[in-house]
């Protein structure tokens with residue numbers, strides 16, 4: 386805390402030490418330090434800008450190899466939840482959590498809606514969703530590299546493709562054939578150190594996926610309950626784009642611990658990403674952060690960076706919304722080809738620009754997961 390008090394916001398003189406309350410401090414065997422601080426919600430954006438410099442200071446401590454600072458927001462008592470905008474506005478009351486948030490005015494990290502009665506996935510410690518407002522922004526690519534990256538971080542990881550309209554994770558993982566059925570339960574496919582199930586493993590690739598509301602709920606239920614997921618530290622769920630039936634089905638069925646939102650830096654994608662953040666806040670699922678995909682294009686011939694969709698929009702949006710920014714991933718031919726070839730980039734080219742970007746994002750998310758309530 387002494388070190389944190391030396392990094393101050395130039396305008397206000399605020400520091401993480403003066404404005405935050407230390408919730409937890411852990412150092413793992415590799416010397417990776419993770420600090421969690423609760424900060425006032427209205428100061429979260431200004432304070433998150435100090436995290437990089439503060440983390441660098443912490444890295445100077447003896448035996449600390451890397452440092453991650455996680456801020457959790459504190460909503461003042463009496464301030465209502467933000468109202469959703471756009472098409473998230475029609476969330477039914479049943480989407481609200483059955484359990485009130487712990488502690489007056491406090492938005493806990495793991496404050497998602499619990500499933501009533503018996504836990505649906507008793508062996509799964511943490512469930513996080515990967516979502517995007519807009520389609521085609523690289524949500525599935527991110528889900529695959531994040532899940533495999535979390536496995537590389539030492540977490541026992543599962544990946545559920547809930548993008549029922551356009552399942553693609555089986556392709557991106559390079560799996561072939563159908564999952565086995567043992568004693569009436571579907572066995573996840575093992576790929577690149579994780580367990581995965583996608584509807585794409587079960588249906589003909591040429592089949593059109595036409596789902597109406599109740600069918601979506603049924604399909605998600607089956608993927609959760611009729612698959613033998615076993616014990617997992619974390620399950621990553623790839624949701625369809627938008628804020629629709631699949632999102633509500635998932636939040637009603639299992640207690641989601643957090644959501645990662647993917648967007649390109651383009652305004653039109655960011656508008657939808659904002660809707661995604663608002664929807665998860667509405668159903669009391671903490672947003673673990675925003676990923677900016679297709680951040681810039683680096684020409685393989687001359688090395689010049691072109692900002693095709695603009696650059697930095699997701700970071701600015703994250704700051705404006707008071708949620709963490711997880712990192713930027715460039716637009717690269719080897720990312721596209723890794724998806725098509727079925728070898729996730731974090732495995733096939735871990736030290737490429739994209740591989741390093743995703744490994745860093747997985748490292749940050751793993752640190753956040755380790756301190757989430759299960």
Ligand SMILES: Nc1ncnc2c1ncn2[C@@H]1O[C@H](COP(=O)(O)OP(=O)(O)OP(=O)(O)O)[C@@H](O)[C@H]1O
Pocket residue numbers: 517519520521522523524525526527548551553625626678679714715716717718720721722724725
């Ligand atoms: N950073 C990147 N660089 C190059 N290609 C990328 C990048 N990210 C994603 N792609 C490619 O863009 C296409 C769309 O990606 P992906 O399927 O992950 O998006 P999505 O948001 O999940 O799409 P959908 O809305 O269909 O679910 C894929 O061909 C993928 O390989």
